[in-house]
Amino acid sequence: MSKTWDAIVIGGGAAGLFCAGVAGQLGKTVLVLDHADVLCEKIRISGGGRCNFTNLHSSPANFLSLNPHFVKSALARYSAKDFIKLVQFYRIAYHEKHQGQLFCDDSARQIIEMLLEECAKGNVHIRHPVRVESVSSEAGEWVVKTNAGIERSKSLVMATGGLPVPAIGATAYSLDIAKQFGLKVIEPRPALVPLSFTSGEFDNLIELSGLSLPVRIAAGSKGNRYGACRFNEDLLLTHKGLSGPAVLQASSYWTEGEVIHIDWLGAVEANGRFSCDELFNNEDNRLKLTENILASVMPLRLSKAFAEQKKPIRKKMG
Ligand SMILES: Cc1cc2nc3c(=O)[nH]c(=O)nc-3n(C[C@H](O)[C@H](O)[C@H](O)COP(=O)(O)OP(=O)(O)OC[C@H]3O[C@@H](n4cnc5c(N)ncnc54)[C@H](O)[C@@H]3O)c2cc1C
Structure with missing residues (x-):
């Protein structure tokens, strides 16, 4: 029988890789699965290719949520300052463009490399392109069936991102899985769009x-x-x-x-x-x-x- 991972992360974009890196560095065994040929395409095109990676004035008031307390606790545990420290640790040069928006001087690729390096430090296994065929829960474990075999884990992280730009791999898969497990899904609608x-x-x-x-x-x-x-x-x-x-x-x-x-x-x-x-x-x-x-x-x-x-x-x- 195959090993049981501590966590499987479906989606190796900004959120998935960051989560995997942190969990891996805490000593957890982590597997990331992504269906894309190239990882982090959305980061690559973000901020016009320079990635607007955070905002100096980021606060809970800047986030829209039906549960505003969620973002308060999230930012209290990891703030813009913490991410800036990480960027500085990797010696990624950046500048403030407008009203606290921070962009890489050189390229968004540096943020991708940083996230991959953070995963490498945590011995995270990344597999792509892999097609996830089904997700089920059996005897307290998550069972993820892929075109490359079956994987099991104690925790499952759905990080398949938002719906924009399907041409670079975006899907509504996390919402489908949420519905499959009876979670209430709020109808998605466009935000931050022209x-x-x-x-x-x-x-x-x-x-x-x-x-x-x-x-x-x-x-x-x-x-x-x-x-x-x-x-x-x-x-x-x-x-x-x-x-x-x-x-x-x-x-x-x-x-x-x-x-x-x-x-x-x-x-x-x-x-x-x-x-x-x-x-x-x-x-x-x-x-x-x-x-x-x-x-x-x-x-x-x-x-x-x-x-x-x-x-x-x-x-x-x-
Ligand atoms: C043009 C543009 C510019 C942007 N600029 C910025 C910016 O400057 N700053 C900023 O903070 N945000 C920006 N954003 C938003 C940015 O995309 C998000 O902040 C970030 O990418 C979200 O990360 P994520 O991990 O949630 O999703 P993504 O980065 O989209 O990652 C999702 C991953 O899941 C994978 N996936 C999807 N479906 C499946 C499936 N069924 N099976 C397996 N894998 C799957 C995808 O291949 C992808 O790798 C921009 C967005 C766009 C479209």
């Missing part, structure tokens, strides 16, 4: 793609899963719609059909540079064209578009 316009809508915005500016954005409402939000952040106009940190954050609160409020001058106002009233009632600006007044606080192309706009942009996004 908003794309249906073709034909906002065609005039395509000309503005590439522009980025600070805005105040508000989305969601009291009855929603996570309530309402309001952020001062950067918004990016793209050829498909709206993106940038402001929209990515707001998307997690937005429900289809709801209006998203964007105050295009709000973030500049909030920084105390001016108030809108002052801007338009200022004696120096009285004889200026609207587009020129707006151009003093936003990109010229956008100020022109606003000046040409007869009615406010207020349509449904999808």
Whole structure:
């Protein structure tokens, strides 16, 4: 009969490898199984290839959860500072980009190598590509049937990640297994995503793609899963719609059909540079064209578009 591992981790991405490394270094026997040819593809593409590996100001308030206490206890036991220490131990050079976001100077691959090295230190066994065919529980042990044989363990970690980018191996397998064992699954929905316009809508915005500016954005409402939000952040106009940190954050609160409020001058106002009233009632600006007044606080192309706009942009996004 084959040996019983202390833990089998299904999914060798960021979470799976980190978990396996820690457990291995605590003396546990750990096997990681992943169906991908190449591990950690999502880390490789993260942060535009430089991996935004943590945020200096990371706190429970930055996480959305139906159980906010979970993240409080998780961060109390392992904080952003702990991860930064690990990155420093591996001499990975990094920089702060914006509002505490930390990125590798060189490449996200350094984070992958670090996680693999942490696993090696814990004698973790990693097998891939391996197809997991079934998971069952027999006589107090987990039985994982794969195309390369049957493995048994005392603990099972499901770490198959989120649903985005199936082309690089993402599946809903952990949710399927949760359902198989009678765990309540909350219907997943997109979060931290850009908003794309249906073709034909906002065609005039395509000309503005590439522009980025600070805005105040508000989305969601009291009855929603996570309530309402309001952020001062950067918004990016793209050829498909709206993106940038402001929209990515707001998307997690937005429900289809709801209006998203964007105050295009709000973030500049909030920084105390001016108030809108002052801007338009200022004696120096009285004889200026609207587009020129707006151009003093936003990109010229956008100020022109606003000046040409007869009615406010207020349509449904999808
Ligand atoms: C374009 C993009 C950019 C991002 N940038 C950042 C960033 O800069 N910073 C950040 O913190 N986060 C970023 N993210 C989010 C990032 O992907 C996650 O933080 C991180 O990868 C989640 O780790 P994970 O281990 O949960 O999932 P993954 O890293 O997705 O790992 C899941 C693993 O499970 C394996 N798997 C899936 N199904 C099965 C199955 N049935 N059987 C066996 N194995 C399976 C997959 O092959 C994969 O190796 C980004 C995401 C995207 C899409």
